[in-house]
Amino acid sequence: MSKAERTKQFIIEQTAPIFNMKGYSGTSMSDITEITGLTKGSIYGNFENKDEVAIAAFKYNVKKLQDAFSREIDKQTTFKGKLLAYPQLYSQYATMKVTKGGCPILNTATESDDTHPVLRKYAERTLIYWKEKIISFIDQGIAAGEFKAKAIDTERTALTIIALIEGGVMISKLTGNLNDLSNIMQSVKKVIEELE
Amino acid sequence: MSKAERTKQFIIEQTAPIFNMKGYSGTSMSDITEITGLTKGSIYGNFENKDEVAIAAFKYNVKKLQDAFSREIDKQTTFKGKLLAYPQLYSQYATMKVTKGGCPILNTATESDDTHPVLRKYAERTLIYWKEKIISFIDQGIAAGEFKAKAIDTERTALTIIALIEGGVMISKLTGNLNDLSNIMQSVKKVIEELE
DNA sequence: GCAAATATATACCAATCGGTATAATTATTT
DNA sequence: AAATAATTATACCGATTGGTATATATTTGC
Numbered sequence: 001m002s003k004a005e006r007t008k009q010f011i012i013e014q015t016a017p018i019f020n021m022k023g024y025s026g027t028s029m030s031d032i033t034e035i036t037g038l039t040k041g042s043i044y045g046n047f048e049n050k051d052e053v054a055i056a057a058f059k060y061n062v063k064k065l066q067d068a069f070s071r072e073i074d075k076q077t078t079f080k081g082k083l084l085a086y087p088q089l090y091s092q093y094a095t096m097k098v099t100k101g102g103c104p105i106l107n108t109a110t111e112s113d114d115t116h117p118v119l120r121k122y123a124e125r126t127l128i129y130w131k132e133k134i135i136s137f138i139d140q141g142i143a144a145g146e147f148k149a150k151a152i153d154t155e156r157t158a159l160t161i162i163a164l165i166e167g168g169v170m171i172s173k174l175t176g177n178l179n180d181l182s183n184i185m186q187s188v189k190k191v192i193e194e195l196e
Numbered sequence: 197m198s199k200a201e202r203t204k205q206f207i208i209e210q211t212a213p214i215f216n217m218k219g220y221s222g223t224s225m226s227d228i229t230e231i232t233g234l235t236k237g238s239i240y241g242n243f244e245n246k247d248e249v250a251i252a253a254f255k256y257n258v259k260k261l262q263d264a265f266s267r268e269i270d271k272q273t274t275f276k277g278k279l280l281a282y283p284q285l286y287s288q289y290a291t292m293k294v295t296k297g298g299c300p301i302l303n304t305a306t307e308s309d310d311t312h313p314v315l316r317k318y319a320e321r322t323l324i325y326w327k328e329k330i331i332s333f334i335d336q337g338i339a340a341g342e343f344k345a346k347a348i349d350t351e352r353t354a355l356t357i358i359a360l361i362e363g364g365v366m367i368s369k370l371t372g373n374l375n376d377l378s379n380i381m382q383s384v385k386k387v388i389e390e391l392e
Numbered sequence: 393g394c395a396a397a398t399a400t401a402t403a404c405c406a407a408t409c410g411g412t413a414t415a416a417t418t419a420t421t422t
Numbered sequence: 423a424a425a426t427a428a429t430t431a432t433a434c435c436g437a438t439t440g441g442t443a444t445a446t447a448t449t450t451g452c
Contacts, residue, residue, distance in 0.1 A: 002419085002420090003418080003419060003420090004419095028408080028409070028410085029409075029410060029411080030408075030409085040410090040411080040412090041412095041414095044410095044411070044412075049410075049411075050410065050411090
């Protein structure tokens, strides 16, 4: 890894939490130079503009979260277990700390949907990828005989799980009450158990 | 209503959709003068600062949404009917248009939770008020014999309904697919029906 | 309808915004 | 180790940020 590549990575790692907390328009170039200890010359030598830093930061935050979930999902042998990894991990406070500032999809979606089409598209792609993954787990669970085949609307179930998680993150971040999140994760658990 | 009061109201009405779409830090004073056709002197003659305009705009957006729901809720004679008003109204596109830019609680919460304690507090109060209202409907429904008393965690049910709605709004605004929202509202309906 | 009070417009402020040209420095290659 | 290439710092750019002092209109109470 060249010096430039290491610096680029360093900038991404340092700014990712800032973008996730303050948002795209709330994060300034001076925030970026301040947190990294670098100058504008260095930032603009490694990135085209603020947009590129924001996009890289978003991707970094998403990957960090996905990796944390993948590690837990891979441990599970059943598809029900894999699905339950989501509410299980979100019931713990640690997960909220993986990406400082809450869920990057939620944050980026609500900020960019009416203002920043490029970021919006990245958030949308990530959401759809997540949805497809959940659908795939349900389908595989049906094929494996874990879940009852009929009377399952896979798309709706996947959307319901995601909506509960995202809504739950919003609520618990707003109230500062982690109990709210684990309470809602109980409902996610129930949705998954009803697939049987 | 004095001239000043009318102007103040005019500013609020005009800027409310802007704040809801672009957010607090994304909306500039020039956005405000542009949309109202007024000058800075006029804005600052009626409001202390940008914060005050944002807070007034938030309150206006919330009230507009609450009024739309109250109208529907008041029509219903049963408590189940009152609760079902939420998924029913959100299944229609019209509701999304009442407050341009989506749910003001969601937008304000995700932007302000790490950055703007004053706006955060307003969003939190609104959320808690909403939760208490749902809990009250469930409690009254139990007292009226509509819902089965035991095995209902009212707090959890209320949080689940809100999380589904907020998550659903986020998803459908991100994908641009209204089907996603009505799909998730089906799950809200199910949660309410399970109270019986 | 005239004064006093109020509201709006104009012109300005320092600070900060994102971004760039160029100079100085540091890695890398030979 | 020298030459070259790549990276980072400095100094600056015009535009825009939120906000204010003051002058000019416009309401309002009498």
